[in-house]
Amino acid sequence: MGRTVVVLGGGISGLAASYHLSRAPCPPKVVLVEGSERLGGWIRSVRGPNGAIFELGPRGIRPAGALGARTLLLVSELGLDSEVLPVRGDHPAAQNRFLYVGGALHALPTGLRGLLRPSPPFSKPLFWAGLRELTKPRGKEPDETVHSFAQRRLGPEVASLAMDSLCRGVFAGNSRELSIRSCFPSLFQAEQTHRSVLLGLLLGAGRTPQPDSALIRQALAERWSQWSLRGGLEMLPQALETHLTSRGVSVLRGQPVCGLSLQAEGRWKVSLRDSSLEADHVISAIPASVLSELLPAEAAPLARALSAITAVSVAVVNLQYRGAHLPVQVMLGGSWLQTLEASGCVLSQELFQQRAQGAAATQLGLKELPSHCLVHLHKNCIPQYTLGHWQKLEAARQFLAAHRLPLTLAGASYEGVAVNDCIESGRQAAVSVLGTEPNS
Numbered sequence: 001m002g003r004t005v006v007v008l009g010g011g012i013s014g015l016a017a018s019y020h021l022s023r024a025p026c027p028p029k030v031v032l033v034e035g036s037e038r039l040g041g042w043i044r045s046v047r048g049p050n051g052a053i054f055e056l057g058p059r060g061i062r063p064a065g066a067l068g069a070r071t072l073l074l075v076s077e078l079g080l081d082s083e084v085l086p087v088r089g090d091h092p093a094a095q096n097r098f099l100y101v102g103g104a105l106h107a108l109p110t111g112l113r114g115l116l117r118p119s120p121p122f123s124k125p126l127f128w129a130g131l132r133e134l135t136k137p138r139g140k141e142p143d144e145t146v147h148s149f150a151q152r153r154l155g156p157e158v159a160s161l162a163m164d165s166l167c168r169g170v171f172a173g174n175s176r177e178l179s180i181r182s183c184f185p186s187l188f189q190a191e192q193t194h195r196s197v198l199l200g201l202l203l204g205a206g207r208t209p210q211p212d213s214a215l216i217r218q219a220l221a222e223r224w225s226q227w228s229l230r231g232g233l234e235m236l237p238q239a240l241e242t243h244l245t246s247r248g249v250s251v252l253r254g255q256p257v258c259g260l261s262l263q264a265e266g267r268w269k270v271s272l273r274d275s276s277l278e279a280d281h282v283i284s285a286i287p288a289s290v291l292s293e294l295l296p297a298e299a300a301p302l303a304r305a306l307s308a309i310t311a312v313s314v315a316v317v318n319l320q321y322r323g324a325h326l327p328v329q330v331m332l333g334g335s336w337l338q339t340l341e342a343s344g345c346v347l348s349q350e351l352f353q354q355r356a357q358g359a360a361a362t363q364l365g366l367k368e369l370p371s372h373c374l375v376h377l378h379k380n381c382i383p384q385y386t387l388g389h390w391q392k393l394e395a396a397r398q399f400l401a402a403h404r405l406p407l408t409l410a411g412a413s414y415e416g417v418a419v420n421d422c423i424e425s426g427r428q429a430a431v432s433v434l435g436t437e438p439n440s
Contacts, residue, residue: 003028005433006270006279008257010034011041012419013411014285015240016074016426022247023438024430030249031277033270035256035286039241042381043419045232048372052327053232054318056376058419059329060087060226061233063219067420069210072227074423076215078239083230084215089223099165100363122157129154130198138195142181145387149180149187153197171417172312172333172382182385182393182415233419257286260294268406281406283429287311287380288413299405305395309413311380313337315347317356320372327374328366330356333382349375383413408432 005021005028007014018032038044042057062068063086075084087094097108101121109119115127122129133153144152146167150159159175167175171183181188190200210216219227229235244251252272259271260282270277284291292306314333321328332355340347352375360366393414400407410429412422431437 002026003280004278005030005281005283006268006277007032007283007285008270008291009041009285009411010036010039010237010251010253011285011411011422012043012237012240013041013422013426013429014283015039015237015244016423017283017285017410017429018244018249018426019074019240020427020430020438021433022244022249024434024436025438027247028280028433030244031279032244032249032251033255033257033272033277034251034253037254039251039253040234040237042378043233043237044376045234046374047232048318048320048327048374050320050372052320052325054320054327054374055228055232055329056316056318056374057378057381058233060228061419062226063216063224065420066208066210067424068219069212069216070427071420071423072215072219073211073213075236076213078236078243080229080235080239081215083235084227085230086219086222086224086227089225091225094223094225099161101161103362105363121161124157126158129158133198134196136196138191143387143390144180145176146178146180146183147175150175153191168334169331171384172314172331172337173384174335177384177386179385179387179389182389185415257294259296261296262298262405266406279406281408281433283408283410283426283433285411285426285429287383287411288409289380291409299399299403302396302399302405305392305399306413308392309383309389310386311383311413313341313377313379314381315352315375315377317352318374319353319356319360319366319370321366321368322371327372328360328364328370330359332356347377352377382417 007018007030010032014032018030021027021030044056046054046056048054061071063072075081095110098105099108099121106121109115109126115130116125118125132155136153139149139152146163147159150163164175167173167178167183171178186201187197190197194200194203241251255272257270257272261269261271263269268279268282270279270282288306288309289311292303295303312333314331315337317330317332318327319330332352353373357370396409408429410425415421415425
């Protein structure tokens, strides 16, 4: 009788893991368990009253690099090529980036000419920051905060203005707490390999081969900056679910896991609300802190390492204005939201809408009231890779290896919070369980 693999979590990581397991030459029996009534995790799309798509989570996926190419390959395998809506390299949205500093929007410099002239909010041309970076020695510490790394290599202005904004935009976190090694591994590896981040990126530090398809070649030729899907990004998890069902994968919704226990023969007992499952292997694609509470007593050291991986909440507010083709998406999080949560303040839709409308009015000049508003609060949705995050992962890996636990970790808690990272973590988990690459 074949093996049974239970995948915990029906977000994009769990769906990707199940997908690649199901495509093996001799696939195991796969059971996907999701605690809520819907699949897709933080990816959720809603159609507004005038037909516009409101993204309640991520609104676009970047095609760059090997991981971006793998996601595009997945899109093609699912038959979604005709649904892709790209932002091409010649589109204004791809060419213009802004920082909001000191009550004003500032266009980030582009091209060589932009780097050679002063560009507010920076007091000096960014060329000098690049020159500084090329002359700095390699760091000696095994990890460093993003702010410290950027300040050491690029100077205090770039660290405080650019990297701090990047950390707030990607992680809803504090650059003075987040780890450069875990949050931006390509920058860390570039310095370690070539002494200089710029040289390392130029020479392709850590570059890996990427797959090939007609869609991938199109994205490269047209220099896509990001892409979405015609019916919203939720089309991707919906297509994955359809594929899994056709492959005989059992999908259990509304079944929160209550506990995991090891049986005498080395199999897992997965306790659900009203029943239980037995599994030869478990892939956990639920948040690390949630998994830590489900593990048996004999896995206490693993639970401690996982419980230390925290996450922050983010509110996504979509504002539709009359005459505008697309809704304005405002993401609210970081220290402001953490302070509100800690104070016990009531986190109402009105509070988030008021804050988002204020930001749209101040930063974009949209003074009128929106014709439609949709607010969604994602609780504990973005893991925080704080300084020393890599040590937590190493402790988890060592425990799993030493005790030969049939458990594989996947999802945003570990090595990347972007959609591409999560899909790749699911694929890697499937490869680990199968011992070989599934058919593509």
